[in-house]
Amino acid sequence: MRIVVLAGGIGGARFLRGLKSAAPDADITVIGNTGDDIHLFGLKVCPDLDTVMYTLGGGIHEEQGWGRADESFAVKEELAAYGVGPDWFGLGDRDFATHIVRTQMIGAGYPLSAVTEALCARWQPGVRLLPMSDDRVETHVLIDDPEAGADGPARKAVHFQEYWVRLHASVPAHAIIPVGAEQAKPAPGVLEAIAEADVILFPPSNPVVSIGTILAVPGVREAVAEAGVPVIGLSPIVGDAPVRGMADKVLAAVGVESTAAAVARHYGSGLLDGWLVDTVDAGAVEQVEAAGIRCRAVPLMMTDVAATARMASEALALAEEVRA
Numbered sequence: 001m002r003i004v005v006l007a008g009g010i011g012g013a014r015f016l017r018g019l020k021s022a023a024p025d026a027d028i029t030v031i032g033n034t035g036d037d038i039h040l041f042g043l044k045v046c047p048d049l050d051t052v053m054y055t056l057g058g059g060i061h062e063e064q065g066w067g068r069a070d071e072s073f074a075v076k077e078e079l080a081a082y083g084v085g086p087d088w089f090g091l092g093d094r095d096f097a098t099h100i101v102r103t104q105m106i107g108a109g110y111p112l113s114a115v116t117e118a119l120c121a122r123w124q125p126g127v128r129l130l131p132m133s134d135d136r137v138e139t140h141v142l143i144d145d146p147e148a149g150a151d152g153p154a155r156k157a158v159h160f161q162e163y164w165v166r167l168h169a170s171v172p173a174h175a176i177i178p179v180g181a182e183q184a185k186p187a188p189g190v191l192e193a194i195a196e197a198d199v200i201l202f203p204p205s206n207p208v209v210s211i212g213t214i215l216a217v218p219g220v221r222e223a224v225a226e227a228g229v230p231v232i233g234l235s236p237i238v239g240d241a242p243v244r245g246m247a248d249k250v251l252a253a254v255g256v257e258s259t260a261a262a263v264a265r266h267y268g269s270g271l272l273d274g275w276l277v278d279t280v281d282a283g284a285v286e287q288v289e290a291a292g293i294r295c296r297a298v299p300l301m302m303t304d305v306a307a308t309a310r311m312a313s314e315a316l317a318l319a320e321e322v323r324a
């Protein structure tokens with residue numbers, strides 16, 4: 001079975017670990033979000049691609065969910081000693097090596113998709129990991145500018161990582177702008193993988209800044225909608241709050257309520273055939289089905305690989321149900 005998964009960072013990566021366990025013989029292609037990418041210290045950092053690669057390859061810092069296990073921070077400390085920031089983004093020494101290799105290869109002319117393949121040759125994630133695009137797309141967030149003067153603009157756009165990591169999403173987001181998305185082309189293999197898939201899954205990743213950004217690359221949303229195979233999503237919202245992260249903050253920016261049913265309606269029946277909500281949200285099943293999306297309530301907490309594998313199995317079972 002060929003499965004395509006549109007994935008963000010931690011939630012997507014952990015779901016994929018469960019999916020691999022539930023469907024060990026499946027041929028899995030992951031289309032990774034690159035809107036979170038950031039250029040720091042002259043290096044290109046791809047947080048979501050790396051989180052998937054390290055998680056599936058056994059190199060992730062398990063508790064944190066991002067970055068490397070057994071990490072040290074000598075380079076960051078030395079940069080700080082020179083007064084060179086930002087100091088709010090934690091890049092460890094082992095992780096730096098990944099960004100150096102990536103930046104060096106891009107400088108030599110390789111596209112991000114080829115670089116990702118080369119990095120994965122070391123990590124062997126057991127899936128085909130494709131960036132959504134080889135073109136630069138950078139998610140910016142429009143916030144109130146606390147330093148705005150009386151005459152200047154009252155708002156400013158900051159990089160997603162600045163909003164997420166430095167500001168902890170603590171200020172209201174007025175808009176989410178995937179800069180460059182409109183001009184971006186899907187990376188080689190993305191549209192082909194979608195067209196050849198037997199099932200397409202939306203893991204419990206952020207519907208706005210992760211899956212939403214992937215769908216914003218021209219051609220991707222249309223390819224998913226027209227693939228003619230079951231498209232099944234898992235709610236990242238359980239009991240009206242994000243399972244982890246701050247998805248509620250960015251959902252508010254696009255006018256979507258933080259409920260499992262509202263997120264399903266946000267994707268819509270033109271895209272989604274099936275939607276899994278947590279058992280605590282069983283009351284949402286009827287609303288989702290009324291929107292033309294088949295819905296089931298099952299446990300959705302990714303407490304360990306076995307629990308996550310059961311979620312993945314439920315998603316695949318729902319796919320078969322809607323296919324029938």
Ligand SMILES: O=c1nc2n(C[C@H](O)[C@H](O)[C@H](O)CO)c3cc(O)ccc3cc-2c(=O)[nH]1
Nearest residue numbers: 008009036046047050066067088089090165
């Ligand atoms: O909360 C944090 N998340 C960090 N993340 C996670 C990342 O900011 C976000 O969780 C994702 O971009 C959202 O999917 C990193 C990811 C990397 O691959 C490399 C470095 C970081 C550094 C941080 C950090 O300092 N703080």
